[in-house]
Amino acid sequence: MKYTQNLHTHTSFCDGKHTPEEIVQKALAQGFTEIGFSGHIHTTYSKVCSAEKTEAYRREVRRLKEAYRDRIDIFLGIEYDMYCGVDVSSGYDYVIAGVHALKIDGKYYPFHRALDVVEKLVDEQFGGDGMAYVKCYYETMAKLPEEGKFDIVAHFDSVTRHVEMKPLFDMESKEYLDAAFTALHAIAGKIPFFEVNTGALARGFRTAPYPALPILKEMKRLGLNLILASDAHDGDALTAGFDPAVALMREAGYRETYVLKKSGFEAVPLE
Numbered sequence: 001m002k003y004t005q006n007l008h009t010h011t012s013f014c015d016g017k018h019t020p021e022e023i024v025q026k027a028l029a030q031g032f033t034e035i036g037f038s039g040h041i042h043t044t045y046s047k048v049c050s051a052e053k054t055e056a057y058r059r060e061v062r063r064l065k066e067a068y069r070d071r072i073d074i075f076l077g078i079e080y081d082m083y084c085g086v087d088v089s090s091g092y093d094y095v096i097a098g099v100h101a102l103k104i105d106g107k108y109y110p111f112h113r114a115l116d117v118v119e120k121l122v123d124e125q126f127g128g129d130g131m132a133y134v135k136c137y138y139e140t141m142a143k144l145p146e147e148g149k150f151d152i153v154a155h156f157d158s159v160t161r162h163v164e165m166k167p168l169f170d171m172e173s174k175e176y177l178d179a180a181f182t183a184l185h186a187i188a189g190k191i192p193f194f195e196v197n198t199g200a201l202a203r204g205f206r207t208a209p210y211p212a213l214p215i216l217k218e219m220k221r222l223g224l225n226l227i228l229a230s231d232a233h234d235g236d237a238l239t240a241g242f243d244p245a246v247a248l249m250r251e252a253g254y255r256e257t258y259v260l261k262k263s264g265f266e267a268v269p270l271e
């Protein structure tokens with residue numbers, strides 16, 4: 001089966017390369033019957049988006065929804081950011097929620113960017129202890145459901161983004177998995193879908209998607225539902241990394257994934 005849907009898509013309204021309309025065109029060219037946009041919400045601690053840009057993004061996606069209604073179903077989503085404090089409870093077809101910054105002593109530290117930013121964060125805020133950084137990330141993730149009602153957990157395990165470039169902590173350790181599982185158990189049942197996110201894989205930071213296989217196996221054991229998402233910042237990467245992601249999902253025991261249709265989320269076989 002060819003996977004022809006992506007719900008985690010960024011545009012030039014935040015940090016993506018292409019306009020929403022260019023992406024719709026690219027999705028159509030690949031035979032998509034739906035495409036979902038998930039622009040980054042504006043926050044006080046990041047310049048990726050602004051309240052004005054969020055509004056303009058919403059207007060443009062709504063315009064495209066109408067303009068292309070006979071050719072493709074366009075969903076207006078948003079990527080909510082822990083600590084942004086913006087009400088996203090209405091006005092969106094779905095909400096992806098994730099953590100892009102850690103809050104330490106009242107200050108926000110984005111950790112999703114370049115390796116040198118993360119190294120500085122680990123050195124200065126965690127005394128060089130990478131595992132303390134991991135624990136802070138997962139303690140933050142665990143609190144995500146308290147922030148609102150969301151549909152999809154964004155890139156659970158994205159704390160491993162730089163680990164193949166620099167071993168900031170040991171991914172084989174029990175400590176790391178214990179932290180991940182504790183967060184997973186806190187979120188399970190409160191947010192219905194988790195992403196298998198190929199963003200870092202597609203951009204060459206990682207050789208595997210998030211989350212790691214042992215976490216996927218625990219998700220399967222808990223009966224949690226997955227969606228495939230490329231976290232595309234480039235309209236030519238809408239399904240980048242989906243093949244290895246499907247292989248990993250199957251290895252974890254999954255035989256289905258979910259897609260969004262006009263009527264809601266629907267299971268499709270993982271082939």
Ligand SMILES: [Zn+2]
Binds near residue numbers: 079
């Ligand atoms: Zn994200």
Ligand SMILES: [Zn+2]
Binds near residue numbers: 010079231
């Ligand atoms: Zn994203």
